[in-house]
Amino acid sequence: MLEICLLEAFKDCQNIVTLEGYYQNDKDYFLVLELFDFSLDNWIFHAKQPQFDEVEDEDEELYEWCQQRYLITRDVVNGLSVMHGRGANGVLHRDLKPPNILLLGSTKGVQKAVLTDFGFARTAWNNRNRRMSAQIGTVRYMAPEIIKGEVYGKASDMWYVWG
Numbered sequence: 001m002l003e004i005c006l007l008e009a010f011k012d013c014q015n016i017v018t019l020e021g022y023y024q025n026d027k028d029y030f031l032v033l034e035l036f037d038f039s040l041d042n043w044i045f046h047a048k049q050p051q052f053d054e055v056e057d058e059d060e061e062l063y064e065w066c067q068q069r070y071l072i073t074r075d076v077v078n079g080l081s082v083m084h085g086r087g088a089n090g091v092l093h094r095d096l097k098p099p100n101i102l103l104l105g106s107t108k109g110v111q112k113a114v115l116t117d118f119g120f121a122r123t124a125w126n127n128r129n130r131r132m133s134a135q136i137g138t139v140r141y142m143a144p145e146i147i148k149g150e151v152y153g154k155a156s157d158m159w160y161v162w163g
């Protein structure tokens with residue numbers, strides 16, 4: 001339910017997935033989201049990466065590849081900064097990773113990136129809080145402080161993006 005409330009609150013942000021509606025039965029709830037073409041892990045593993053030892057001046061392929069990286073990074077950082085700025089102390093995603101970043105377009109021409117999967121997201125607290133020291137997330141992307149069992153903060157979300 002918190003996931004629905006958060007997505008409702010982020011509807012004005014173009015870099016957070018849009019919640020179109022939801023459905024609930026006795027046990028579960030189902031989200032209806034804006035449809036995207038693929039996720040960042042697909043781009044990382046399937047987009048053609050330029051060969052740096054063959055790079056020449058004004059290489060158009062390399063230029064386009066850099067532009068895509070710039071666009072994805074800009075959109076992810078914008079989504080993250082809106083999220084971290086919301087409410088009294090911001091909202092933490094806690095499971096940022098390539099499969100939770102959706103892309104519009106094709107592997108050759110990404111048009112837009114959004115953050116998705118707010119299942120672990122929580123509002124941040126100013127004081128140290130036990131609930132925020134749970135080892136939540138995906139181990140491969142986990143910030144060092146989470147592995148050590150310390151408190152999760154905005155910097156931990158940043159680690160997930162750059163780590």
Ligand SMILES: Nc1ncnc2c1ncn2[C@@H]1O[C@H](COP(=O)(O)OP(=O)(O)O)[C@@H](O)[C@H]1O
Nearest residue numbers: 033034035036037038039099100102116117119
């Ligand atoms: N709105 C969407 N448009 C396109 N693909 C999506 C969308 N939402 C999820 N997916 C795909 O489904 C995968 C799992 O969805 P996600 O919301 O992250 O659920 P989970 O909690 O299972 O990780 C994503 O990595 C993505 O590939």
Ligand SMILES: [Mg+2]
Nearest residue numbers: 099100116117
């Ligand atoms: Mg996911």
